[in-house]
Amino acid sequence: MHVLIIGAAGMIGRKLAERLAKDGAIAGNEIAKLTLVDIVPPAMPQGHSGLATSFTVDFALMDAPQALIGDRPDLIFHLASIVSGEAEADFEKGYLVNLDGTRRLFEAIRLQGTSYRPRVVFTSSIAVYGAPLPSEIPDDYITQPLTSYGTQKAICELLLADYSRRAFFDGIALRLPTICIRPGAPNRAASGFFSNILREPLAGKEAVLPVSEDVRHWFASPRAAVGFLLHAASLDLERVGPRRSLNMPGLSATVADEIAALRRFGGEAAVRLIRRESDPIIERIISGWPRDFNVRRAQELGFVADTSFDEIVRAHIEDEMDGTGE
Amino acid sequence: MHVLIIGAAGMIGRKLAERLAKDGAIAGNEIAKLTLVDIVPPAMPQGHSGLATSFTVDFALMDAPQALIGDRPDLIFHLASIVSGEAEADFEKGYLVNLDGTRRLFEAIRLQGTSYRPRVVFTSSIAVYGAPLPSEIPDDYITQPLTSYGTQKAICELLLADYSRRAFFDGIALRLPTICIRPGAPNRAASGFFSNILREPLAGKEAVLPVSEDVRHWFASPRAAVGFLLHAASLDLERVGPRRSLNMPGLSATVADEIAALRRFGGEAAVRLIRRESDPIIERIISGWPRDFNVRRAQELGFVADTSFDEIVRAHIEDEMDGTGE
Numbered sequence: 001m002h003v004l005i006i007g008a009a010g011m012i013g014r015k016l017a018e019r020l021a022k023d024g025a026i027a028g029n030e031i032a033k034l035t036l037v038d039i040v041p042p043a044m045p046q047g048h049s050g051l052a053t054s055f056t057v058d059f060a061l062m063d064a065p066q067a068l069i070g071d072r073p074d075l076i077f078h079l080a081s082i083v084s085g086e087a088e089a090d091f092e093k094g095y096l097v098n099l100d101g102t103r104r105l106f107e108a109i110r111l112q113g114t115s116y117r118p119r120v121v122f123t124s125s126i127a128v129y130g131a132p133l134p135s136e137i138p139d140d141y142i143t144q145p146l147t148s149y150g151t152q153k154a155i156c157e158l159l160l161a162d163y164s165r166r167a168f169f170d171g172i173a174l175r176l177p178t179i180c181i182r183p184g185a186p187n188r189a190a191s192g193f194f195s196n197i198l199r200e201p202l203a204g205k206e207a208v209l210p211v212s213e214d215v216r217h218w219f220a221s222p223r224a225a226v227g228f229l230l231h232a233a234s235l236d237l238e239r240v241g242p243r244r245s246l247n248m249p250g251l252s253a254t255v256a257d258e259i260a261a262l263r264r265f266g267g268e269a270a271v272r273l274i275r276r277e278s279d280p281i282i283e284r285i286i287s288g289w290p291r292d293f294n295v296r297r298a299q300e301l302g303f304v305a306d307t308s309f310d311e312i313v314r315a316h317i318e319d320e321m322d323g324t325g326e
Numbered sequence: 327m328h329v330l331i332i333g334a335a336g337m338i339g340r341k342l343a344e345r346l347a348k349d350g351a352i353a354g355n356e357i358a359k360l361t362l363v364d365i366v367p368p369a370m371p372q373g374h375s376g377l378a379t380s381f382t383v384d385f386a387l388m389d390a391p392q393a394l395i396g397d398r399p400d401l402i403f404h405l406a407s408i409v410s411g412e413a414e415a416d417f418e419k420g421y422l423v424n425l426d427g428t429r430r431l432f433e434a435i436r437l438q439g440t441s442y443r444p445r446v447v448f449t450s451s452i453a454v455y456g457a458p459l460p461s462e463i464p465d466d467y468i469t470q471p472l473t474s475y476g477t478q479k480a481i482c483e484l485l486l487a488d489y490s491r492r493a494f495f496d497g498i499a500l501r502l503p504t505i506c507i508r509p510g511a512p513n514r515a516a517s518g519f520f521s522n523i524l525r526e527p528l529a530g531k532e533a534v535l536p537v538s539e540d541v542r543h544w545f546a547s548p549r550a551a552v553g554f555l556l557h558a559a560s561l562d563l564e565r566v567g568p569r570r571s572l573n574m575p576g577l578s579a580t581v582a583d584e585i586a587a588l589r590r591f592g593g594e595a596a597v598r599l600i601r602r603e604s605d606p607i608i609e610r611i612i613s614g615w616p617r618d619f620n621v622r623r624a625q626e627l628g629f630v631a632d633t634s635f636d637e638i639v640r641a642h643i644e645d646e647m648d649g650t651g652e
Binding site: 091130139140141142143144145146148151154155158159161162165166242243 | 417456465466467468469470471472474477480481484485487488491492568569
């Protein structure tokens, strides 16, 4: 099969590409061709079979999606998007990339005709939800975003469901939890500290905690996120029915739970590297975010979450620190 | 104030234009100019003040919305859309008119700049909901449509909320119940019989009832619908908050309720004009439709529904039959 990853240079895209190159197959189907696309050059995965090719393409360009679909990939992972902060700061760019780019991709598939019906796995976000929210969000709760990014994701979900219902493709949208521990340098996204307070102390560096320890949030490790994408790639979508957007299972945990896990892996020395510096703006932003979900539906469909922060920290040490801790 | 009605030749648009021309004002604000637009020539309302003008414009044309917004109407009623059946039969036309047309209208407003922030009243539909549905749909139930029409309406609702949040305009979307009694000739929409079995017998004509009498549905009279639009035009939207799509209050009633009202106005002779002709296809379509809503929110905001089918039949006799019954 031919697999296309749009957004292959991103954190999840890169890990997905590495995993596909390593496995060489999805659910027993050999990957004969792996095409990696992003606006910056995607890294070629280590140990790939020689069949991977990469393209550097601005997804927002009018004819980019059409060019990508021309040779009819069987499986399309669409992970490309402008992030939340940028979509809020640049209204036109957010809609151009996150909505128009995605819609043109869907249209390019439709216009191939009825002989072509690929699987499309789209990464959506819990940003489709906006306050007020119940303490545990059920699957049938309204998607009423409070950002342009969340609006664009919610619209793409609706399009994906309609294009799937009409059999133009077979799509599934995964609403990913906040990814933790994000590898790489600390970032200044409002959610960044959730990763920073683990990743930095584990590497012997200081990190800032801007909220209180009782703040609860919804997490998945990068490893779990890649697992969701792979499962979605081969899942029987007849079982999913017409509601094609799924809240992925996650770990509902507090900052205190994170710190307890850090203590088990890094000791008191690591915990002491967390500097408490209250930030009322971040406290306020976080207060409108989802804290917990009822994900019975996704679990019944076979999606598997991390079960503890120990598991999340262990995955980080194995995948990002060569299994050695510091 | 300058009022623009897009979709002024439709059933609701025509009644709204007549009402505005008769009142000459909205919530005490004099209507200095009334612009009526539709793809077929809108009828000039009787007794208008001389300030009404009409345009025949295909809303789906690229620059039509921009032309309509050029002289900055203060209040825009956007009622124009391809109906459900046509949007399902013609995928491209449905998206072109219902989504792209609406988005271009919103964009034309945004591109006027920050000195222009009109009120936009948009008619959405309960077609944004798809089965499975709770017996009484709450305001925070997921909008998961099962038609392209419902998808397009749900997307426009999301856009309207985001454009309003960013203060490009001040928008509100009204999800109208099924309008009953629709004036005019019987149509073959799946919902047509709800009106046919009242309107036709009241006029001494036969009508077909394709479902059983215990079928429950959600209704508003044309008069109530015009009332919703007028109320939305002057409502303080600060009170509505960021969730700008409202389920309008309606009357949850059964076919038996309809027939009982018909009996009170037209006697047994009228009821005998209903011919029972079971149609499994219509039964099946109807079974996926909403039956009842919790509309506390809309009621608290001052929207007022019909309270009985007697009221609905009486409004029809007064507004469509010169108050004379047959």
